[in-house]
Structure formats: C-alpha cells, structure tokens
Amino acid sequence: MKIVVIGGTGLIGSKTVAILRQGCHEVVAASPRSGINSITGEGLKEAMVGAQVVIDLANSPSFEDKAVLDFFETSGRNLLMAEGAAGVRHHVALSIVGIERTPDNGYFRAKVGQEKLIEASGIPYTVIRSTQFMEFLGGIATSSADGNIVRLSPGLFQPIAADDVAAVVADVALATPLSGIVEIAGPERAPFNHIVAGYLKAVGDPREVVCDPEARYFGGRVEEHSLVPLGEARLGRIGLDEWLRRSHAGA
Template sequence: MKVVIIGGSGLIGRKLGAILKSQGHDVVSASPSTGVDSVSGKGVTEALTGADVLVDVSNSPSFEEHAVLEFFRHSTENLLHAAKAAGVAHYIALSVVGADRIRDSAYLRAKRVQEELIEAATIPYSILRATQFFEFLDAIAQAGTEEGIIHLSPSKFQPVAADDVAATLANIAAAAPKNSAVELAGPEASSLAEFVRSYLSSKGDPRKVIPDPDAKYFGAILDKDGLAPVAQFIPGSIRFADWVRAS
C-alpha cells in the first residue's frame, strides 16, 4: 500500500512514517522541505501519483485567526482535488478533540472548516480527533504564563502521547474508511491546571500554577468538559508518568 503523509517531516508525521515503513508499506513523506506545499499546491499532484492512502498531519505555521483559517482551507481544498484526481481510496486527517464544540478558538474553528471540507467531498475518509499531546505541555505552560505565574483553566484535560497518535493513525490507515470522526485521548484525565502542575514538578520547574476559570486557552474560555472527549473515544496506552520517565 502506498501512503502519502502530508506533514511527514513533523512530530507525528515522522513517527507515523516509521510505523508504516516497519509494516512494509510504501511511504512518501511530503512537506515543503521535500518540495510539496499543500497550501500553494506545488508538488501535490506528483506526490499523490499512485497513492492508496493520504494522511494529512500538516499544521499551520501561524495560529493567527486569518492565517490559520486560510492555511487549512487552501491546503485541504488542494489536497482533496489532487486526491480525487489520483484515485486515492482513503483520505485521513488529524484533527483536535473539541473542534466541533469549542467555538472561541480561531484554531479550532479552522480545524472544523477542514473537517467540513473533507466530509463534503466524495472521497472515503476518516478523521482522527486527538487531545493535546504530552509533548505540547511546555507550550501550554508558556502561553499561560504572566509575570512568572501560570494561569490555566481548571477544565477537564486528557492529553495523549504523540506515539499513541501515530500508532492510531497507522491502524486507521490499514483499515476501511470510517466516513466519520473518531476521538483519541490519553488514559488519564484531570484538570488542565493540575496536569501542567504535575508536568512542571517532574521537571523541577518552580513556577506556580493557578487554576483560573477565566484563563483563556489560546483565545478560548473552556467549559467544564474542556479539552477532553465527551463521548466514546479510543484510549491511548501510554500513561503520563511513563511518558515523563521515558522523556
């Protein structure tokens, strides 16, 4: 099976490519660094020639409202057009838990536009909505820091290891299209503030974390369900403490 990974040079793309190659698949890692730019369309047709499966794990270089929307809109439109012309049998995209219900976030609104474009197309598809990665905790802490103190929402938080995201995408790639979205979350949940506090403590970071219901998560005020799934989901296998030790 030939699998083209859009965003193949990123964190998830590299891990996914390694898994698929170990399973004997023909993997094409496509990104601007390899001459494939999904936003402009450059190199996309060539990359998808003969592809059975396309997996889009690309991400916008900017989270600014206009920029992130334009990235996902143009990229997805170009990929869908090229995938249809190439006869791709399964279109897979990585999205985010909460994209269908957290409307304050410009990033999540843009991800929902991406999902809607895929859903409206005629190509069989699967969308994997994942919770935030453990690997993103540093960025979350930094975004919530004001004068050395971190203000974060007490809303529910259930992050997942990037290795679990890649493994789940590999499983989806080997299966029939779901023609729907499925969700993936880590095996443990607490509050966003508590998870980041535990993470910083494991690193010996002395910054204080204050649970703050008014704290924004990249522009969004979170409700009690926050960034966790609210219905059935696929549980990741890697526990937070094990990931911390391995890291």
Template sequence: MAKIVVVGGTGLIGSKVVRKLTEHGHTAIAASPATGVNTVTGEGLAEVLAQVDTVVDVSNSPSFAPDDVREFFRTSTTNLLAAEKDAGVTHHVALTIVGTNRPQEIPYFAAKAAQEQLIRSSGTPFTLVHATQFFEFLGSIADSSTDGQTVRLPGGLVQPIAAEDVATAVARAAAGAPAGDIEIAGPEAFGLDEFVRRGLAFRGDPRTVVRDDDAPYYGARIAERTLVPLEGAQLFPTRLEEWLPANPPRA
C-alpha cells in the same frame, strides 16, 4: 500493501506515522515543503499522489495567528482534496482535535472544524482522527499562560495523549478502511491546571500554576468537558507519570 502519502510527514507526528507504516510493510512517502511538496501552493502534489491509495494529512499551519491558521487549512485542504480526486485516491485520513464539534470559541478549533467540513463534503471516503491534547505541548501551554512566575490556567478537564500513541492511531487508520469520525485519548483526565502543574513540578520548573477558570486556553474560555473525549473513544495506555521521565524538556 498500500501506497500511502503522509502530508506533514517530516514533523512530530508525521515522521512517526511514516516509520510505523513502513515497519508494517506499506510504502509510506513523507510529503512536506522539505521534500518538495507544498499543499498551499500545490507544488509537487500531482507527482507525489500518482498511484497512491491513501493520503494522511497531519500538517499544521506555520503560524497560529487566527487568520493565518484559517487560511492555511482552507487553502491546503482544498488543494489536497482536488489533487486526490484527480489521482483517484480512495481514502483521506486527517488528524484533528477532540472538541471541534462542541460549543467553544477557540480560533484554532474553528479552523480545524472548517477543514473537517471540507473533507466531509469532498466525496472522498475519509477518517478523521480527533485527538486530545498531546503531552508534548505541556511546556508550550505553560509558556503561553505565564505572567512572571505565575501560570494561570482553567480547571477544565483534559485527557492528554502521547504523540507516539497518536501516531499509532493515525497509522492504523491509514492502513484500514474509512471509518468517519473517531476519537482518541490518553488513559487519565486531569484539570488543565493540574496537568501542567504536575509536569512543571516533575521538571523542577519554579513557576507556580494557579487555577483560574476565567483564564483563556489558546484564546478562549473553555467549559469543563470541552477537551475530553466522548464515551466510546479509543484510549491509549501511556500515562503522564511514564511519559515525563522519558521526555525531558528540550534545551
């Protein structure tokens, strides 16, 4: 069985990936600032990567300001890839986003695309897992688009996926051979406005969701199919109607 380091291994996705890999007999090590590993400063990288076969990077920037996100992914990925080369790591797995390779002006997507390019040009065999939006971010999407009691969102399609299914896909990628770029998604596509409208209605949220195709999504306008996967994506089974009752909003 493989020895695998999961960068961001104490977070939403990373903790699930560590659990899944461990359950299947792999040695999975959670790496994050909380465990003494900091990819931005380089602290602890050499030590945690000793005799490691595969590195999984599911880390995220602590700030979503465009300059901060860009600098986080540039610095952390550069440091991580250099440390992997020194350690002889043979597979780099990173979680990224469906849509980074399509025309759009979303600052976060641009930062992730730059991260992807660093990985592709590193010389280390890799798997990039491009995921659609998570069900778990339904509330934050609504909050970022709220004015008073109105939520304005575009009708561009989204095919959201449960974090548990994302973790399954990432763990499978880590346990397998390098596969280049793959896309994963949930089973259903909705307009972004409809996705949030259904979620808020189920939770009894009084806000009204209005379709506005000029409304931004994380800082930019999107086209109808910017956020949905291409043909051949791996589809996972969890549906919104199943996920909602099992995941009430946090207090």
C-alpha cells in the same frame, strides 16, 4: 500499499512514517522541503500517483485567526482535488477533540472548516480527533504564564503521547474508511491545572500554577468538558509518568 503523509517530517508525521515503513508500505514523507507543498500545490500531482491513502498532518505556521483559516482551507482544497484526480481511496486527517464546542478559538474554527471540506469531498475518509499532546505541556504553561504564575482552567484535560497518536494514525490509515470521526485521548483524565502543575514539578520548573476558571486556552474559554471526549474514545497506553520517564531517558 502507497501512502502519502502530508507533514511527514513533523512530530506526528515522522513517527507515523516510521511505523508504516516498518510494515513494508511505500510511504512518501511529504513536506515543502521535499518539494511537496499543499499550499502552493507543488509536487502534489506527482506524489499522488498510485497512492491509495493520504494522511493529512499538515499544520499552519501561524495561529493568527485569518492565517490559520486560510492555511487549512487552501491546503485542504489542494489536497482533496489532487486526491480526487488520482483516485485516492482513503483520506485520513488529524483534528482536535472539542473543536465544535469552543467557537471563540480561531484555530478550532479553522479545523472545523477543514473537516467540512473533507466531508463534502466525496472521498472516503476518517477524521481522527485527538486531545492535546503531552509534548506541548511546556508550551501551554509558557503561553499561560504571567511572570512566575501560570493561570489555567480547572476544566478536564486528557493529554496523549505523540507515540500513541502516531500508532492510531497508522492503524486507521490501514483500516476501512469510516467516513466519520474517531476520537483519541490519553489514559488519564484530571483538571487542566493539576496536570500542568504535575508536569512542571516533574521537570523542575518552579513556576506556580494557579486555578483560574476564567483563564483562556489559546483564546478560547474552557468549560468542564471542552477539551475531553464526551463519548467513546480510543485511549493511549502511555500515561504522563511513563511519558516523563521516556522523555527523561531520551534527553
């Protein structure tokens, strides 16, 4: 099977490509560096020839509200048009749990727009909504820091390891399209501030995490269940302690 992975050299993309190639599939790891650009349209027509599945893992280089909306709308339209012309049978896209519940987050609004384009395209699809990746915990702490104080909401949080995300993406890509959404999350759920405090302690970061119900998450207010699945979800196998052990071993 020929599978095109847009964003195939990124964190999730590179892991997904490796899994699919181990299964002896023909995989195109598409990125602007390889001459395949979902924003300009460069190389898309050629990449899609003979492809049965396209996995969209592209991400905006800017998180500014207008820029990120423009990115996902432009990229989505270009991809779906090229896929329709090539007869692609399954469009898989990685999205985010809770995007419809946090309308004041510009990035989340852009992902909602991306999902609407997919739904309206007529191409069989599966949208995978994921919770935040464990790999970004350090960046989240830094973005929420004021000096040595990190202010975070006590809302529930359920981060997932990138290895688990990639495993699900590869599995979904080889399955029958759902023409719907599957949600994925890590195996452990706890207050946001507790998880980040545990991470900082484990990596020897001396910053203090303070529980602040008014703290924003990339501009969005966090309620108790804003960032976790509300219903059934596929859970990853790698807990935070195991992920920390693997990360330390690979350092």
